[in-house]
Amino acid sequence: MPLLRLCLLILIFPHAGLTATITQERGPTGDKTVSFIVPEPDFTDTLVLGSDKTGRRHEDTGDFRRQNVDFDQRGLTPDGAGDAFSEVGHFGHGTFLKGRVYRLDGIIQAGDTDRLSRMAEPHLRTLCPSGKNCPYSAVLSLNSAGGSFAEAIRLARFIRKWSLVTVVDKGDRCESACALTFLSAYNSFAGYSAPRRFAHLEARIGIHQPAVEFDPSDPRVKSATPDDLFRLANLAAGEVTSLFLQTGVSIGALDRMYATPPNDMMIMSPFQLIDEKIRVFDDQPSVFSGGRSDLIALCANRFAARHYTQSDEVISNFMMRENAFLTFDAGRNFLCAGNRSETGEWEIETCLEYEGCGYIGFVRWATEHDRRGDRDEEFGRLSLWLLERGFLGFREFAHQSILLRVQRDHDSGWTDASKPMQVPASAIPMPLELCGKLDEAHPALVLTVQQKLATYGFDTGGADGSLGPKSRKAVQAANAQIAPDDPPNNRITKNLLKALRIDQPIIDRYTLCHASYRN
Structure with a gap:
């Protein structure tokens, strides 16, 4: 049975409701500046020592306006040759900021792709006459609880063809089949590839296991054998998997989607969205200034974004004294630590691997250059254990105040690894599993x-x-x-x-x- 027939027979995430409305709107940001959230700024494990490197936790969209000023509306350099890296990497942001916006509001149903095509294609062809590899395009803003799987797949193909940017704006939701459409925004051009999907910090994006249903009144379903139906269900699952893998979605996210029952929903945290290469934006940078349970929730969410599971060690290893905290999962190469500034906000570092971890870099530097290990026996032992065992060395010191003492020294102006987390505690709730x-x-x-x-x-x-x-x-x-x-x-x-x-x-x-x- 061909895939077209599959699309006619199968609905995924069915919802009762009105057909979605598709309208043209102004951009999701208007002409204002928004900020993109960056959980781990780029940094090395060396000391700043007068460097002007800031390691910001957020990026101003004004930067992207300046980066796009030399390109015409087609996203090509004036000589027509194009700059593939700039076009793929920057023009998603240029489209997000200035592109024409089409909004899909409501349950996704058959015919939505055709309606969007009739409305948007004339404009898209003026931007990209060839109809392929379109670095500068338009925006599809989504607010939907789901709907037809077959139509979500068609929308995804339309998005891929025209390199649309997808957005879930402030207060909007995109769940079930809608999430499939949203995540499909991914552009490949001249050997470069980049996602083109954006979500507001207060957006709600949810995924769960596809629920495959067949119309019992359809004569083709009545005449189908169990093997036919089983094969069709597998084809549907394969279609979803293939689309996800083509658009840079991680195996972890795919695994959690299939592990979440159809009658449940896994709402992706801001950190999970960012790890899936979704640019999370907010109207203006916020400040994280929570207490002990908020810090546990932050570290647990950051761990889950990388591993798509929870760790009891993040709780059992959590240490907090005065204005410093630290926790870790030694077996997963994870560390989450920070100091509270004089203004009350937390300056936080999360390490997702051994190399490039500022905390470990500080221990290395202090041992080699500051000779701290010669003066402090505990510090010297910690350095030796981390050198010999990596993150597993933390387990030998889980009971000692040396870990927090090192954190305070490490964060007292010596390195740039820790920065204020520009996400309010209210946006990072405690994971339900904890x-x-x-x-x-x-x-x-x-x-x-x-x-x-x-x-x-x-x-x-x-x-x-x-x-x-x-x-x-x-x-x-x-x-x-x-x-x-x-x-x-x-x-x-x-x-x-x-x-x-x-x-x-x-x-x-x-x-x-x-x-x-x-x-």
């Missing part, structure tokens, strides 16, 4: 546990609110002896707290997302 989990490294909780363990005869080496080696050993012994439902590990669990007769209201204070959680 809600209900215990913030087991919270100093107040650790102090309570240490005091309780001492009354039961377990030696914690003193009660100071820090999970040192003796406290971990005491927790492990207590888990084995008085909390038999838990495995014999050194983690503080709710079962252990109940076995120690700690009241439920106290447990709630250290449970993430609970109304009484205490920062």
Whole structure:
């Protein structure tokens, strides 16, 4: 059965509702300046030492206006030869800022592509007469809860043909089949390729598993064998997978899409959008100035954007003292750390790999040039462990204040690795998978546990609110002896707290997302 027949038979993400309206509007930014959010600015692991490198957390769209000033409306250099890198890399932004906007509002249904084509193609042909490799084009602004898979595929092909830029603007949503259309904006030209998709920080973009349905009244469905239907379903899944892979969407995002049931929705976080090469913009830079749980949420979201899963280690390793914090997942080469500035905003660094991590670069530099390891035995040991074991070396020091001490030194004007995070805490909620989990490294909780363990005869080496080696050993012994439902590990669990007769209201204070959680 050919694919055309497949498109006639299969709907994906069906929704009841009116046919989408397609209209022409002015640009998503008007003539104002917006800022693009950059979670990890480009930096090296060397010291600034007078450098003027800023490592900004956001980019002003005024920069892109200046970059595009030398090109005519077709996106070609005046001599007609073109500059492939500039056209692919910059003209997505030029179109976003100045291109004509067509808006699709509502449920995607059959015929939407034809209506868009009739409305937009005359204008598109004036910009790009050849109808291919069009670096400067128009914008398709999307606000849809989904609809027809077949039509979403047709829209995606139209977007690819004309190199349209897709936008989900402030307060808009793009879910299910709409997300397929949105993500298809990806241009390849003269050996270069670049995504052409933009989303406002307050946009909502969701993906989930395709729900394949057949029209039982269609005689072709009635006469089809189970093998025919199974093959058609596989073809539909293959079509989605192929489109995603052609447009630079990661395997992780694809995996999470197929893992999310059709009756559920995975809403992509700002960090996940950015990692999928979507330019996230805001009306103006905001400031991240949250408390302990907000920092855990930020680090957990940044981890999930890279790995599309959550890590309990991000919680259990979370350390915060005074105006510095740090957490890590040693096995995944992940570190999230920062210092609070005098103005109250957090200057944050997230490392997604060993090389290029400013924290590790500082330890290297201080050991080799500052000779700090000669004067500070703990610093010297940390340097040696990180050199020999990479991120796994952090595990040997998870209980020591040296990690936070290094973070404070590292961030006190020595390097440019940490910068203010220009995303408000409200835009980075705690991942649902972590809600209900215990913030087991919270100093107040650790102090309570240490005091309780001492009354039961377990030696914690003193009660100071820090999970040192003796406290971990005491927790492990207590888990084995008085909390038999838990495995014999050194983690503080709710079962252990109940076995120690700690009241439920106290447990709630250290449970993430609970109304009484205490920062």
